[in-house]
Amino acid sequence: MLAMILAMLDNMVVGTAMPKIIGELGGLSKLSWVVTAYVLGTTVSTPIWGKLGDLYGRKRVFLTSIVLFILGSMLSGAAGEFAAINEQIGPMTQLIIFRAFQGLGAGGLMVGAFALIGDLVPPRERGRYQGMMAGIMALSMIAGPLVGGLITDNASWRWIFYMNIPIAGAAMAILIPFLHLPPKRTEHKIDWLGAATLGVGITAVVLITTWGGNDYAWTSSTILGLGVIAVIAIAAFIAIQRRVAEPILPLNLFKNSNFSLVSGIGFLVGFGLFGAVSFLPLYQQTVQGASATNSGLLLLPMMGGVMVTSIVIGRLITKTGKYRIYPIVGGVIMVLAMLLLTRLDVDTSKGESTIYMVVLGLGMGCLMQTTLLISQNSVEMKDLGVASSTATFARSIGGSLGVALFGAVFTDRMKDDITASLGAPAAKMVDEAGGNFQPDQLAQLAPQVKHGLLHAISFGISGLFWWALAFAIVIPVLAWFIKEVPLRATNDPSKLTPVE
Numbered sequence: 079m080l081a082m083i084l085a086m087l088d089n090m091v092v093g094t095a096m097p098k099i100i101g102e103l104g105g106l107s108k109l110s111w112v113v114t115a116y117v118l119g120t121t122v123s124t125p126i127w128g129k130l131g132d133l134y135g136r137k138r139v140f141l142t143s144i145v146l147f148i149l150g151s152m153l154s155g156a157a158g159e160f161a162a163i164n165e166q167i168g169p170m171t172q173l174i175i176f177r178a179f180q181g182l183g184a185g186g187l188m189v190g191a192f193a194l195i196g197d198l199v200p201p202r203e204r205g206r207y208q209g210m211m212a213g214i215m216a217l218s219m220i221a222g223p224l225v226g227g228l229i230t231d232n233a234s235w236r237w238i239f240y241m242n243i244p245i246a247g248a249a250m251a252i253l254i255p256f257l258h259l260p261p262k263r264t265e266h267k268i269d270w271l272g273a274a275t276l277g278v279g280i281t282a283v284v285l286i287t288t289w290g291g292n293d294y295a296w297t298s299s300t301i302l303g304l305g306v307i308a309v310i311a312i313a314a315f316i317a318i319q320r321r322v323a324e325p326i327l328p329l330n331l332f333k334n335s336n337f338s339l340v341s342g343i344g345f346l347v348g349f350g351l352f353g354a355v356s357f358l359p360l361y362q363q364t365v366q367g368a369s370a371t372n373s374g375l376l377l378l379p380m381m382g383g384v385m386v387t388s389i390v391i392g393r394l395i396t397k398t399g400k401y402r403i404y405p406i407v408g409g410v411i412m413v414l415a416m417l418l419l420t421r422l423d424v425d426t427s428k429g430e431s432t433i434y435m436v437v438l439g440l441g442m443g444c445l446m447q448t449t450l451l452i453s454q455n456s457v458e459m460k461d462l463g464v465a466s467s468t469a470t471f472a473r474s475i476g477g478s479l480g481v482a483l484f485g486a487v488f489t490d491r492m493k494d495d496i497t498a499s500l501g502a503p504a505a506k507m508v509d510e511a512g513g514n515f516q517p518d519q520l521a522q523l524a525p526q527v528k529h530g531l532l533h534a535i536s537f538g539i540s541g542l543f544w545w546a547l548a549f550a551i552v553i554p555v556l557a558w559f560i561k562e563v564p565l566r567a568t569n570d571p572s573k574l575t576p577v578e
Contacts, residue, residue: 079214080249081140084147084242085187086218088116088180091226091238096360098230103158103169113356114481115174118284119181120188121474122277125326127186128193128467129268133324136194137259141250143186148246150180155239180239185474192466196454197259203396211447217385224375269326272318276326279311280475287482327471328464336563337456337465339556340449341472343405346556347445348476349549350412350438356481357488357539358435365536366428379432383439388447401448402562408444409554415441416547422540424533445553455563480549484542492538499530 092099096112131139153176158169167175199207229237282304294300319325332338362368362376395401415438422431453469 079191079210080245080252081144081187082191082211082214083218084144084245084249085120085184085191087222087225087245088151088184088239088242091222091229091241092116095226095230095235095238096356098235099173102235103173111174111485112170112177114284114478114485115178116181116184117474117478117481118281119178120185121181121471121478122273122280123182123185124189124467124471124474125276125464126268126273128189128464128470129324129326130186131190131193131467132464133268135259136190136197137253137257139186140190140194141253143183143190144246144250144253145183147180147183147187148243150176150183151239151242151246154180155236185470189467189470192450192454192470194257194259196466207392211388224378227375269318269322269324272315272322272326275311275315275318279308279315280478282308282311284478284482287479287486290486326464327468331457331465331468334456336452336560337468339560340405340452340456341468342556343409343445343553344449344453344469344472345476346549346553347412347442347449348473348478349480350416350442350546357484357542358431361422361536361539362428362431365424365532366426366431368428376428376432377435380435380439383436384443384446387440387443391444391448395448395451399564400562401452402557402560404444404448405452405557405560406554408441408448409550409557411437411441411444412550412553413547416543416550419543420540420547422543423536424529426536452560480546483545487542487545488538490538491541492534495534495537496530499533 092112099112127139127143154173157173157176160172163172195207195211225241226238229235229241286301286304286308289304290296290301316329319327319329332341358377366376368376391404395404415434418434418437421434450466450469453465457465
């Protein structure tokens, strides 16, 4: 639970601090990359961590991921403080690189926690623990924006990274002496070539969604070249997975229809989750004029919706053993939430936006833990680690692509709106100021320029939720085809029947 807090808290904390970080380090156009780099590192490493846990034992691999996360946190907090490299690598670029390294450790935190819970608790009983997991995740989601806001308003933003160190230390102090798992001996063979091709393919796709139509034209040689690299790398990855003895992502798992469906749903949920958390604080602090602390408070209703819904559904699943209806209902609610969030504009009140976020939280609460439960129940015990990593991987890659796509849409729409309302010369001036502005500096802009900037920000953010809506519509469609397979009542392999 402490490790889950680490992984989730970090993403939530950074969101509310981003306007302050941009103001100090510069680079509004790189906003999405601070989040994308972390999620991309998590995405690329997640399948590897899952496989390492299956092969070498979950405890030692889990502890290793915590150590990497601590190192990444320390480096991220020190971004821009390395005088020797500041001239070669800018402060914002340093932060992006260190966040990617931090994400490598975070990939092991989430998949390790989920796989350990899968080892310790059989699916039929996991609904009760699902409430605990949901409570911890919701606590991270609730505390993250609030803590991030308090630190940003009252201290240096660097402490949002440094505060991970004592939490990680407490987790290790408990895990090392008290976590006891049966010893596991396996012939070890890691598919490093598959991991490399997967990383190249995902990175190329993220760069396409980030740069396409913004930094480079869609028909430019750069974007087309990245497209070719992505296709070749993903095709090579699939070919490798079919031939190696120990694939990091066994393709035969996708023969199970429930596993394939919830993996697709997890991918789509990642779009909504990271999109909301990454860009809503920017809207709240600039357009709605909230402080960093208050923007964290304004996210509480959404996180509360996630927590309450997850706890209630977890108890219902434990009591009834039925779960199919919840992803369907959650998908419908997500569609409604995205439709409501497209209404955000300069005049949207805090009360209205709060209602929209509560609806989003209810939808995510129906989906997040339920899809993981279905995924783990769909595979044999020997594949539990890789099944957990695949579920986390699907959500992470959805988040990676979602943040990258949202960032590109937001930037493109914002620039177009500024140009249309203020003209090219004023737009250039706002663009240059926007790279280093802080929310409290908006008052120093000329009224016409300030109004144009706020309108452009709200126009950009409402537009990205139209894209999110297009993906959310697919969620209830996929959920409809989930089969109600009885949940396992034990984790003892000798008492299990083969998975369908």
